[in-house]
Amino acid sequence: MIDLSSDDAAKSLRVREFYLGRQPILDRNQALFGYELLFRNAPVGPAVIETPGLNATAAVLAHAAQLGVERTVGDAIGFVNVDADAIMSDIFGFLPREKIVLEVVETMEPTPEVLARMSELVSQGFRFSLDDVKADTPHVESMLQMVEYVKLSMRDMPVDRLMRLAPRFKQEGKKLVAEKVENRDEFKTCLDLGFDYFQGYYFAKPVIMSGKKLSPSQLAVMELMSLVTSDADNIDIERAIKKDVSLALNLLRLVNTPAVGARQRIDSLSQAVTILGRRQLQRWLQIMLYAEPSKRGHSMTPLLMLATTRGRLLELLAHKLRPSQHHVADIAFTVGIMSLMDTLFGIPMAEILTQIPVVDEVSEALMWRGGFFGDLLKLAECIERIEDMEHYIVPTLRDLAMSTDELVELEMAAFEWSDNVVRYAL
Structure with missing residues (x-):
């Protein structure tokens, strides 16, 4: 030996x-x-x-x-x-x-x-x-x-x-x-x-049900997300969060996870809105959509785990490839986490995109796996199904000018981050 x-x-x-x-x-x-x-x-x-x-x-x-x-x-x-x-x-x-x-x-x-x-x-x-x-x-x-x-x-x-x-x-x-x-x-x-x-x-396969409606909690999060992405005042966002007590408590718990990286404990909703900023707040609301069914006794943990891992991996990839463009990493996270929402809601992706306003690049990535963000999403999906789609990984890495060593390091960071988030989210 x-x-x-x-x-x-x-x-x-x-x-x-x-x-x-x-x-x-x-x-x-x-x-x-x-x-x-x-x-x-x-x-x-x-x-x-x-x-x-x-x-x-x-x-x-x-x-x-x-x-x-x-x-x-x-x-x-x-x-x-x-x-x-x-x-x-x-x-x-x-x-x-x-x-x-x-x-x-x-x-x-x-x-x-x-x-x-x-x-x-x-x-x-x-x-x-x-x-x-x-x-x-x-x-x-x-x-x-x-x-x-x-x-x-x-x-x-x-x-x-x-x-x-x-x-x-x-x-x-x-x-x-x-x-x-x-x-x-x-x-x-x-x-x-x-x-x-x-x-x-x-x-992770969508089971599409006609006429399926979102739960009241999911609707509350969706409404809040549209407030956050619009030009609503912080006070209006705070008021909307306070209307749903469980939403407010869950959000406060999530924003205090080590994965957020806040330097101080966040004790109030106004603090959460001020310290996190709009883009970070949107991220935690997206995560809450996946965590919410688990609280009602449905085992959505694997979907939450997969969505947060995808979101984080896409964010890290985008940051590595376009380091000076912070908004690109934020968009990549949104693409990753939204890519499983058709499964989460049992609603076709096209219908979800009429309810959640997104920029054209996000829509193209989610609907057709097109553009820069679509390439990142395809790479993440191929890694998940490595046995059947291994042949796609190396050419994609070559196109992105990234080594396998770099990819593995980003993957492991995404796994760690996702495990951390899920522990706090449920």
């Missing part, structure tokens, strides 16, 4: 270029349980220094761990993919075992050496997940006793096979994860079959 503690090894790891996807894993109540972290080697030029004796997966994982896996998963659990070479390497000193589940694919060759190493890692407190299980093969059987989670993919999985495999693994005491769940019907099927956890973007 290679020793990664030396300075030379650490330096050579830092030159590894990779990008990162973070896919939510939800429990039966659709609350956030964990993330699958998808580390992808970026295709780079010949100047990359390889870490001798350490394969690409292990090197990328060790590099990610040096950046801080905790920053990436917050309070949740991180599922990370490892192959046989990574299992046999000495990367595990880098990984926080209490925060991590090691994920192996069912096709991995379970040699006696690999099984012995898995057993050793389990005895050290690491947990394993068996990914993409399609049948109860001898390979699966040999690894089953060491794994805590079994993942079954909904893609290309016949329902009759699913109905046979799910009870079989439940009987063995395994926690079942349905992955690549793409719509509500698949979620319902897996729920009925007793699955414990669900991975996929079914929760």
Whole structure:
């Protein structure tokens, strides 16, 4: 096994270029349980220094761990993919075992050496997940006793096979994860079959309902947002906030989150309006739209998490690319957070844009993924769906003249910020 503690090894790891996807894993109540972290080697030029004796997966994982896996998963659990070479390497000193589940694919060759190493890692407190299980093969059987989670993919999985495999693994005491769940019907099927956890973007797909009306609280926030974006006096904005007591309290709680970065505690609405300014106030009202359904017992946390992460990532990207234009970063945040409002409200995006006045650039990005902001939004969406849309990321980064290292650093900052906000918002 290679020793990664030396300075030379650490330096050579830092030159590894990779990008990162973070896919939510939800429990039966659709609350956030964990993330699958998808580390992808970026295709780079010949100047990359390889870490001798350490394969690409292990090197990328060790590099990610040096950046801080905790920053990436917050309070949740991180599922990370490892192959046989990574299992046999000495990367595990880098990984926080209490925060991590090691994920192996069912096709991995379970040699006696690999099984012995898995057993050793389990005895050290690491947990394993068996990914993409399609049948109860001898390979699966040999690894089953060491794994805590079994993942079954909904893609290309016949329902009759699913109905046979799910009870079989439940009987063995395994926690079942349905992955690549793409719509509500698949979620319902897996729920009925007793699955414990669900991975996929079914929760972010709009279910459009004709004639759907916004709740009184959402309407109050929307009205307030139009006051904030117009030239209304601060006193009128304050008066409107005070009309809805829960709105006022929630807003005060949100503006005191560390994510706001205020130097002093904000104790009154007039202070909030004065200290934050219009653009910041608009941002927290947009976030409140996502937080509000959770307070009525609907689990919108993953949507809130996704929207705040998108908003922040777009803001950071815009700031990096156009540092002298502060308003551009503000617009980018709005595009990111509004991009999921059709799902939040169950109303077509075109209809939302008649209710929330936005500039043409925002409208073009939200409706057609067009223009500068549309490019940023497409990049964020591709990162979320890195398994299917990986080919789009590198050309986009090239167009934006940005390195993968810079992207990962911004992503991790966005993850951290979003986790912070959600903790205070709910």
